[in-house]
Every structure is written in structure tokens, then in C-alpha cells.
Amino acid sequence: MSLTASQEIYVSRLGRGTLGFAALVVAVLAGICIGETPIPVSIVLQTLANRIFGSAYVLDPIDMGVIWNYRLPRAIIAACCGSGLAISGMVLQSLLRNALADPYLLGISAGASTGAVAVTVAGMGAGAISMSLGAFVGAVVAFALVAIMARAAGGGVTLHGTGQIVLAGIAGSQLFNALTSFIITKSANAEQARGIMFWLLGNLSGARWPDVWLAVPIALVGLAACIWYARALDAFAFGAESASSLGIPVRRVQVVLIGFTALVTAVMVSIVGSIGFVGLVIPHAARFLVGVRHGRLGPATALIGAVFLITADVLSRTIIPGQVLPIGVITALVGAPAFAVILIRGRRAP
Amino acid sequence: MTVSSLALAAASFAFLTAVAAAEPTKYPLTLENCGETLTFQKAPASTVTVGQAATEVLYSLGLGDKVTGTSVWFKEVLPEFREVNDQVERLADNDPSFESVVAKRPELVTVQFIWHVGPDGIVATRTQFHDVDIPTYVLPADCVAKDNTVGVDGTRSELFSTTTIHQGIRELAQIFDIQGKGAELVASLAERENAAVERAKALDLKGVSAVFWFSSAEMDIDPYVAGRKGAPAYMMDKLGIKNIIESDEEWPVVGWETIAKANPKLIVIAKMDRRRFPADDYERKLEFLKSDPVASQMDAVKNDRIVVMDAHAMDATIRTIAGIEVLSKSLKDFGLAQ
Amino acid sequence: MILEAHGLGWSVRGKPIVTGVDLVVNEGETLGLVGPNGSGKSTMMKLLAGIRQPTSGDVRVKGEALRAMPRRAVAQLIAFLEQQAETTEAITVKDAVDLGRTPWLTPLQPWSPKDDLIVAQALADTDMEGFERRSWATLSGGERQRVHLARALAQQPQILLLDEPTNHLDVQHQLSILDLVAKLPVTSVVALHDLNQAVSCDRVGVLSGGRLVALGPPHEVLTVERIGAVFGVRASILTDPADGTHMFRFHPAS
Structure with missing residues (x-):
């Protein structure tokens, strides 16, 4: 019995989906097996068996705790942040029709950092609002400011305005990073600059189960929104007016999707600090692999982002023995050259 | 000889050396301090401090009346110095500005951390102070066998030792011509330390x-x-x-x-x-x-x-x-x- | 009376671009819009498509106010071919034409084989069969224009709004596309540059300085006097010996 064309497509999609999911599982396993200290794989597996299947292997409680309470949530958070930031980057790139759009580059991450620091360090809101909410407000304010700046500079969402929004984003990032430093410096006693770098470079070491219960739903909501709006995002290929003539309520879609982007970015930043280049590079890698249709691109971007950030986290813990590099350093080391490639390719494009 | 008598011997030795060194300082006094050569024609009449440790060392030496301004506070001053400290102006809780320090016309700036006055000093560089004829003294604990360009808070090449604290006390005592007081303070700190170490050894x-x-x-x-x-x-x-x-x-x-x-x-x-x-x-x-x-x-x-x-x-x-x-x-x- | 405009106006920073246009488009006709550069043709088309909101007056489709309709409902009725719609995305011809089905799909009503047939027909109608897998970046200007038209056709609209659809096209494709539009069982409004192409429309509207200065059958509207007044050229009318239709030849006014 031969398969019809659409069945073949279905099978190949199923195959690719399975492959992608397997890659994610392997990455998570690597994240649990590789850490600061060596723990034999057999103990890792026994711990998982104890916790998931209720087995009763006798294990050192510290080993078990490290695997179940540190490494596993850390890997899951890395996956959520990777996919959340990558999805955010993809949505911004499509909506703004700008290959360089990314929550980090457009100042959203910097704004989220400022918001989070304003709540935790400067005590704004007097404990009534959470750090995530502060980060969200910061993210939205930063993006609004960058959008206004870009618009005033004649940019906006046209093909010709690509430069302006990136420049405005850089200016916005600088402003909000300066504000973050200002808040920290102002409210601190005389003490060295320990810890400021956390917000600027990202750090996954604080990942625990309660964060997982926040990160997983947010990452899934981000992915769901982007799948739900996949056709709308496709319709932006020829610009906002073209999308409008294809029946897309442009303003509403922009507001909703940018809102989701700000939410996802803000929550991720409030958990791990701001991690650059994931949102910029991963969507391009995904486009290269599965094409530009958002129905496929969204899940692929999320998956690659998740695997990428888990891998980057494992590298950050192992590349220099006995020392943990900030994860932002790893993503930048991969991302900056990729950024250059995108710029050069963009120049060559007709 | 028991362990405690050994400690006693060490303490009395320290005391003896202290007494031996207790003679008036000969000016001009020249000394090396964290990579700079300092020369004093006479004991400074006043000093401004950058760093709580520097402030407290001077108070311990009974130099509270010479301190005209303090800065960089981490916590409450030690209770025994509260009264002295109340008489001294606090230029800043955190880093003082260069001008606020200079405005006090101090004859010495006593510094706890090199990063306040080092090559990237956030207050000023030592050269800037020296250009206006204000010498700077940095506590040796922050520069002896320590590379402050590596790591966030610097990196030591050798294990820290309280001898660098003693050195700072002795040198300040020398600068201010109160070497007897300095030796006394060093001896009492050494004695306390030895006693604590001996108690632990006994365990x-x-x-x-x-x-x-x-x-x-x-x-x-x-x-x-x-x-x-x-x-x-x-x-x-x-x-x-x-x-x-x-x-x-x-x-x-x-x-x-x-x-x-x-x-x-x-x-x-x-x-x-x-x-x-x-x-x-x-x-x-x-x-x-x-x-x-x-x-x-x-x-x-x-x-x-x-x-x-x-x-x-x-x-x-x-x-x-x-x-x-x-x-x-x-x-x-x-x-x-x- | 499928599409009508009443007192339609649009201005930017206080400068009027389109002013007081009253226009009624009849079902099934092909209406040509002509006018010199800057006369407001493109703005007029965007207002009729509803992707720009008028600053005065309104547009009605089948009696219903355009601004009150959901974009999706509008897009099921009206397809709009923009001038110079470009992309830097690495999309294929098929991807671009598939977009035309957007107003008919929802997340719960996904792509079906029927949509494949409609897209294939649109590609055939625009002579773009066999180009499906070609990437956008490799297409010529004329091919891109035809893909855009195919996308508009895949929308299966009742009204086609085409802003200078013959731009970039070679002579053969200019004719075949105009012929196709004329034969389609839809109402179309076509902004045109070439007055000789406007002659074959059912009716012609002339825009000048943002106002509709004439509207009617081509031979009544496109007179030598009006062409002189609106376009600033001296026209002479020739008759094609092949089929007896009139055509214009232009000379500098002096």
C-alpha cells in the first residue's frame, strides 16, 4: 500500500517531531548528568527511578538532591528560557520584518532587568508587586520607548525603517542598563560591585522547582500564542499593509503578540537574568532548517532554543573546570559571529 | 614546655620587640606603601579615611582627634569608638568624592581598599592626591601579595596573614610618631590571636x-x-x-x-x-x-x-x-x- | 453598487491627499483610475481596500460600512494588490500565493486540499505554473508582480483592487493580465498609468490633486482637452486599423 502525498507529509512531520523531541530529552539528560561535580550516570538514573517510578534505591540524599532539586529544574528552566526567548525573537522579527529584532537587542531584556531590580533592590511597590510583575512592566515600558523612538526617527514597521528600530533598541538597552546600575549603586551600601553582573549576563544557578512551575506554563503559553497566530505572522511577510489586506487585524495582532513577547521575556529575565542572542540567532537557524512558515517555524524555534540553552548551560559549567561561566558569555560567543553572518547575508540580499 | 606556656612565651616575645621598637620616629620618614614611596617631613596633623577598617585602626591607635573625615562605612563603628566617632564628620556613607576629601586639607588620606585610589580608583588615583601634595597610605592587608586586577575583589598570590594587619598598625604608628602605642596594639592583637589558636589546638x-x-x-x-x-x-x-x-x-x-x-x-x-x-x-x-x-x-x-x-x-x-x-x-x- | 465611497478624504499632517471623492462601483464592472503622479491614486486604492482609515467620509461594501467590518470579512470580499510589496524572507512562490488563503483559514479550520486546488488555479491563471518552489529572491520584477496577482486571486474576492498591476510587466504579460482581469467574474478597480490601457476599462475615473474630476465611459472621459488639463500633455487620437479602436499619442504641451 502506498501513501498519498499528504500522508507522506504527515509521516515526515511526525518523524521530525519525534526527532526533535528526542533531541530535547537527550539535552535534558545531558543537563542532569553533567554538572559541577561528577556524579555517576547510574546514580542519576537511580535517582530518577526513585523519584519518578517510586523505586527504592538507597542513595546519598545530597546526590539525590543535587540531581532532582538542582540539575533537573535547571535543565527544565534552561529549556523554557531558550524556547521562550527564541519564540519572542521570532515573533519580533516577523512582526517588525527585521532580521535583527530580538528581545535583547530591542531593549526588552534590559527593561525587564530594570523593572526587576527596581522591585527587589529599590523596594518599589513596597512588596506588593512581585519581581516578575516588575520585570513585565519594565519590559513593556522599554519596548514602548524603543518603538516611539524608532517611529520618531521615521522607522516604524516598514521595510525601510529596519535600521532605526535597531538603533533605538541599542539606545534603549544602554539607557535601561544604566538605570539598573544606577538603582543598584544608589541603594547599595559601600560594597564592591558583586552581583551586578547577574542581571546583565544571566545566571541559571538559582533555578528551583517553584521557578519551573512559573517558567513552563509561560513558555507553553508563548508557544501556543505563536502557533495560534502562525497564519497572521505568515501574512506579515510582505508588510503590515499587505497583512491587513489579507484580513489580519494588524494593530490587535501586534499588541497581543508584542504583549506576549514582553510577558515571556519578562518572566524569563526575572528567573535567570537577561541572556542575549538566543532570540536573535535561534529563529534564523530554525528558518534555515524548516523554512519560513510559522506553523512549522514556531515549534522548531522553540525546540532548537530549548536544546541550545541547555547545551550552553552545560558548556558554561564544564568549559573551564571548577568554574562556572555566566551563560550569557556562552550565548554571546556563539551569537555574535552568527549575528555578523546575518548582517552580511542581509547586505547581499537584493 | 606546655602549649600554653609556649603561647605565653610567644606573646612576651612580641611584647619585648614592641618595647624595643618604641622609640620616636626620625623624620624625614620614607616608606614603601603598595608600590608607592611615601616621604613624611613630620607627623601628619590630620587625616581623612576611606574605608571603615582604616578608620578603626586609627581609632585603635588613639588617633581619633587627628581624623577629620571618614567614608565608606559597612556597619556601625565598634562600640568602644562610638564616642570618638561622633566627633568626626562622615564625608559619605559610601565612596566620597575627590573634592570632599581634598576640601578637608588632610595631611594624609588613609585607605582600606586599593580600588578606591588605585589606577582605576573610583575616588581618585593616588597620583591625583599626590599632585595636590596629599600623601595616601593604603593598608598593606589589601596589597601585600595581592593582585587587585584579577577577579572581582582581587586575587591573593599568598595566603593572607594578620602580619599585614600588624604591619599597617606599625607603619601608621611610625607615620604619626606613636610607635610605642602601635607596638602595644600589635602585641595585644597577637596575644588574643595566639590564645584563640591555642584553644583550638587543644581540641x-x-x-x-x-x-x-x-x-x-x-x-x-x-x-x-x-x-x-x-x-x-x-x-x-x-x-x-x-x-x-x-x-x-x-x-x-x-x-x-x-x-x-x-x-x-x-x-x-x-x-x-x-x-x-x-x-x-x-x-x-x-x-x-x-x-x-x-x-x-x-x-x-x-x-x-x-x-x-x-x-x-x-x-x-x-x-x-x-x-x-x-x-x-x-x-x-x-x-x-x- | 457593490463598492461606494461618500465624501471620501484623507490627509496627512493637515495636508489633504484625497478630498471629497464620491464614487459608486457597479457589480461586475472594471473601473480604471487614472491621474498623474501624486494625484492620490494609491491612497485612494488603500482607502477603498480599508487598510487606511479615511479622515473624512466613508467606504461601503454591499451597503455595509467598511470601517465597522472585521478585517477578515473584508479580506474575504476584497483583495488588494499593492505597489512594491517586497520581502526579505526566504519564501517561495507557493508560500506567497498560499498567503491568499489566509482570510479563509482559522486555527480550527486548517489548510485543506481544496485550498491547494485554488492556489494551483491562481498560479495557472497568472502563467506562473512550475514556479512553485522558486524562491522569491530569484524572481524578476514582472514575475513578482504576477505572484502578487496570483495571491490576490487565491483570495477568491468579489472585488479586486489593483494598484498599477502592469508595472514591471513585459508587453505580453501586460495584455494577458488585463485580459484576465476583464474576464474574471469579479468587480475590479484598477489604478493605471497607461491611458491606452484605461481605454479598455468599462468606466474610467480621473483623479487630479486628490479630487475625482471625471467619471464615465472611457471615450467620454478621456478627451484630448481633459488629458491636456490634467496631465499637461497634448494628445492626439489615432485609430488602430486592425480593429478600429482609438489610441493616444502624446506630445509635450507648448
Whole structure:
């Protein structure tokens, strides 16, 4: 019995989906097996068996705790942040029709950092609002400011305005990073600059189960929104007016999707600090692999982002023995050259 | 000869050397200080301090009346100096501006941390002060065998020792021509230290390990802990405790996974007035240790062997000696004797 | 009376671009819009498509106010071919034409084989069969224009709004596309540059300085006097010996 064309497509999609999911599982396993200290794989597996299947292997409680309470949530958070930031980057790139759009580059991450620091360090809101909410407000304010700046500079969402929004984003990032430093410096006693770098470079070491219960739903909501709006995002290929003539309520879609982007970015930043280049590079890698249709691109971007950030986290813990590099350093080391490639390719494009 | 009589002998030797050195300073006085050569024609009539440790050393030497301005405060002044300190203007809680220091027309600026006045000094560089004929003296504890260009808080090439604190006291005493007072202070600090060390030695400790937790940028995040060359490392070394951290940085960031797996016998947590991070509060540190699913499994937490120590004692200051005393007493209280 | 405009106006920063246009488009007709550069043709088309909101007056489709309709409902009725719609995305011809089905799909009503047939027909109608897998970046200007038209056709609209659809096209494709539009059982409004192409429309509207200065059958509207007044050229009318239709030849006014 031969398969019809659409069945073949279905099978190949199923195959690719399975492959992608397997890659994610392997990455998570690597994240649990590789850490600061060596723990034999057999103990890792026994711990998982104890916790998931209720087995009763006798294990050192510290080993078990490290695997179940540190490494596993850390890997899951890395996956959520990777996919959340990558999805955010993809949505911004499509909506703004700008290959360089990314929550980090457009100042959203910097704004989220400022918001989070304003709540935790400067005590704004007097404990009534959470750090995530502060980060969200910061993210939205930063993006609004960058959008206004870009618009005033004649940019906006046209093909010709690509430069302006990136420049405005850089200016916005600088402003909000300066504000973050200002808040920290102002409210601190005389003490060295320990810890400021956390917000600027990202750090996954604080990942625990309660964060997982926040990160997983947010990452899934981000992915769901982007799948739900996949056709709308496709319709932006020829610009906002073209999308409008294809029946897309442009303003509403922009507001909703940018809102989701700000939410996802803000929550991720409030958990791990701001991690650059994931949102910029991963969507391009995904486009290269599965094409530009958002129905496929969204899940692929999320998956690659998740695997990428888990891998980057494992590298950050192992590349220099006995020392943990900030994860932002790893993503930048991969991302900056990729950024250059995108710029050069963009120049060559007709 | 018993151990305690040995300590007594050491202390009296220190006292004897102190008395021997107690003669008036000959001016012009020239001395090397953290890479700069300083020359004094006479004892400075006034000084401004940058750094609480510098302030407290001068107060300990009875030079409170010479101090015309203070800055960079980490916590309340030691209670015995409260009265003296009330008479002195506080230029800034944090970093003072160059002009506010110069405006006091001090004949000396006494500095705790090199990063306030080093090549990238946030107050000013030493050259800037020297250009307006104000000498700067940096406490040797922050520059002897220490590279301040490596790591966030600098990196020591040799284990810190209280001898650099003694050196700072002696040199300041020399500059201000009160060498007798300086020798006395050094002798009493050395005596306290030796006594604390002897008490610990009497416990005949075996296999005791520890970690010093200063703070963390976020409650659950990798904490700042004491490296193996700073003041806490010196305390542990002197008292026969193994430091589980193997970094040369002053306050490296080390993961809880590494700490938990090393499973130290005791944990020393810093108590400070600073509230930049939630973990600055020692109560929050205790709470974390008891509630974190992994940290709570460590022997030190299970057996409640947690020492709360003045954070300023963990920096290279005269309070370091009090830190040694606290740690030595805790070893006994925890019943770690063999 | 499928599409009508009443007192339609649009201005930017106080400068009027389109002013007081009253226009009724009849079902099934092909209406040509002509006018010199800057006369407001493109703005007029965007207002009729509803992707720009008028600053005065309104547009009605089948009696219903355009601004009150959901974009999706509008897109099921009206397809709009923009001038110079470009992309830097690495999309294929098929991807671009598939977009035309957007107003008919929802997440719960996904792509079906029927949509494949409609897209294939649109590609055939625009002579773009066999180009499906070609990437956008490799297409010529004329091919891109035909893909855009195919996308508009895939929308299966009742009204086609085409802003200078013959731009970039070679002579053969200019003719075949105009012929196709004329034969389609839809109402179309076509902004045109070439007055000779406007002659074959059912009716012609002339825009000048943002106002509709004439509207009617081509031979009534496109007179030598009006062409002189609106376009600033001297026109002479020739008769094609092949089929007896009139055509214009232009000379500098002096």
C-alpha cells in the first residue's frame, strides 16, 4: 500500500517531531548528568527511578538532591528560557520584518532587568508587586520607548525603517542598563560591585522547582500564542499593509503578540537574568532548517532554543573546570559571529 | 614546655620587640606603601579615611582627634569608638568624592581598599592626591601579595596573614610618631590571636572542614564564598580547619552543588548591615540552609553547626582577630573535639 | 453598487491627499483610475481596500460600512494588490500565493486540499505554473508582480483592487493580465498609468490633486482637452486599423 502525498507529509512531520523531541530529552539528560561535580550516570538514573517510578534505591540524599532539586529544574528552566526567548525573537522579527529584532537587542531584556531590580533592590511597590510583575512592566515600558523612538526617527514597521528600530533598541538597552546600575549603586551600601553582573549576563544557578512551575506554563503559553497566530505572522511577510489586506487585524495582532513577547521575556529575565542572542540567532537557524512558515517555524524555534540553552548551560559549567561561566558569555560567543553572518547575508540580499 | 606556656612565651616575645621598637620616629620618614614611596617631613596633623577598617585602626591607635573625615562605612563603628566617632564628620556613607576629601586639607588620606585610589580608583588615583601634595597610605592587608586586577575583589598570590594587619598598625604608628602605642596594639592583637589558636589546638581537631558564606546576589543563586587565600582562609588555616573552596579569588562564586557535595563540617555565615541582596540578611541565610532541599542535607545544617560572624571580620581588618576568636569558640561549643 | 465611497478624504499632517471623492462601483464592472503622479491614486486604492482609515467620509461594501467590518470579512470580499510589496524572507512562490488563503483559514479550520486546488488555479491563471518552489529572491520584477496577482486571486474576492498591476510587466504579460482581469467574474478597480490601457476599462475615473474630476465611459472621459488639463500633455487620437479602436499619442504641451 502506498501513501498519498499528504500522508507522506504527515509521516515526515511526525518523524521530525519525534526527532526533535528526542533531541530535547537527550539535552535534558545531558543537563542532569553533567554538572559541577561528577556524579555517576547510574546514580542519576537511580535517582530518577526513585523519584519518578517510586523505586527504592538507597542513595546519598545530597546526590539525590543535587540531581532532582538542582540539575533537573535547571535543565527544565534552561529549556523554557531558550524556547521562550527564541519564540519572542521570532515573533519580533516577523512582526517588525527585521532580521535583527530580538528581545535583547530591542531593549526588552534590559527593561525587564530594570523593572526587576527596581522591585527587589529599590523596594518599589513596597512588596506588593512581585519581581516578575516588575520585570513585565519594565519590559513593556522599554519596548514602548524603543518603538516611539524608532517611529520618531521615521522607522516604524516598514521595510525601510529596519535600521532605526535597531538603533533605538541599542539606545534603549544602554539607557535601561544604566538605570539598573544606577538603582543598584544608589541603594547599595559601600560594597564592591558583586552581583551586578547577574542581571546583565544571566545566571541559571538559582533555578528551583517553584521557578519551573512559573517558567513552563509561560513558555507553553508563548508557544501556543505563536502557533495560534502562525497564519497572521505568515501574512506579515510582505508588510503590515499587505497583512491587513489579507484580513489580519494588524494593530490587535501586534499588541497581543508584542504583549506576549514582553510577558515571556519578562518572566524569563526575572528567573535567570537577561541572556542575549538566543532570540536573535535561534529563529534564523530554525528558518534555515524548516523554512519560513510559522506553523512549522514556531515549534522548531522553540525546540532548537530549548536544546541550545541547555547545551550552553552545560558548556558554561564544564568549559573551564571548577568554574562556572555566566551563560550569557556562552550565548554571546556563539551569537555574535552568527549575528555578523546575518548582517552580511542581509547586505547581499537584493 | 606546655602549649600554653609556649603561647605565653610567644606573646612576651612580641611584647619585648614592641618595647624595643618604641622609640620616636626620625623624620624625614620614607616608606614603601603598595608600590608607592611615601616621604613624611613630620607627623601628619590630620587625616581623612576611606574605608571603615582604616578608620578603626586609627581609632585603635588613639588617633581619633587627628581624623577629620571618614567614608565608606559597612556597619556601625565598634562600640568602644562610638564616642570618638561622633566627633568626626562622615564625608559619605559610601565612596566620597575627590573634592570632599581634598576640601578637608588632610595631611594624609588613609585607605582600606586599593580600588578606591588605585589606577582605576573610583575616588581618585593616588597620583591625583599626590599632585595636590596629599600623601595616601593604603593598608598593606589589601596589597601585600595581592593582585587587585584579577577577579572581582582581587586575587591573593599568598595566603593572607594578620602580619599585614600588624604591619599597617606599625607603619601608621611610625607615620604619626606613636610607635610605642602601635607596638602595644600589635602585641595585644597577637596575644588574643595566639590564645584563640591555642584553644583550638587543644581540641585536637581532625577532618574539620568549613565554608564561609558571605552573601548571594539572589537567594537561590550560587553564593559568594571565601576563597583559599583571604582572611577567612587564614582563620581556618590557623585553627586547623580545611576550607572546601579551592579558588584563589577573594570571594569566588561557587555552586551549592559543589558545596553540598563537599559537605563541610561547619558553615560560617556573614552578618552585615548591608541589604543589597536578600541574602545579606543572616536570618535569610539560615532560612535558606534549613529549607533548601539539598543544603539542608549537609552535615553542618543537620547538626546545627552554623556560625554567625561579623562580615567585617571576614575582610582583612583588625576585626579579623575577633573572627578567629568567634570561630575558635564555636569549635569548642559544637563539641568537635576528639 | 457593490463598492461606494461618500465624501471620501484623507490627509496627512493637515495636508489633504484625497478630498471629497464620491464614487459608486457597479457589480461586475472594471473601473480604471487614472491621474498623474501624486494625484492620490494609491491612497485612494488603500482607502477603498480599508487598510487606511479615511479622515473624512466613508467606504461601503454591499451597503455595509467598511470601517465597522472585521478585517477578515473584508479580506474575504476584497483583495488588494499593492505597489512594491517586497520581502526579505526566504519564501517561495507557493508560500506567497498560499498567503491568499489566509482570510479563509482559522486555527480550527486548517489548510485543506481544496485550498491547494485554488492556489494551483491562481498560479495557472497568472502563467506562473512550475514556479512553485522558486524562491522569491530569484524572481524578476514582472514575475513578482504576477505572484502578487496570483495571491490576490487565491483570495477568491468579489472585488479586486489593483494598484498599477502592469508595472514591471513585459508587453505580453501586460495584455494577458488585463485580459484576465476583464474576464474574471469579479468587480475590479484598477489604478493605471497607461491611458491606452484605461481605454479598455468599462468606466474610467480621473483623479487630479486628490479630487475625482471625471467619471464615465472611457471615450467620454478621456478627451484630448481633459488629458491636456490634467496631465499637461497634448494628445492626439489615432485609430488602430486592425480593429478600429482609438489610441493616444502624446506630445509635450507648448
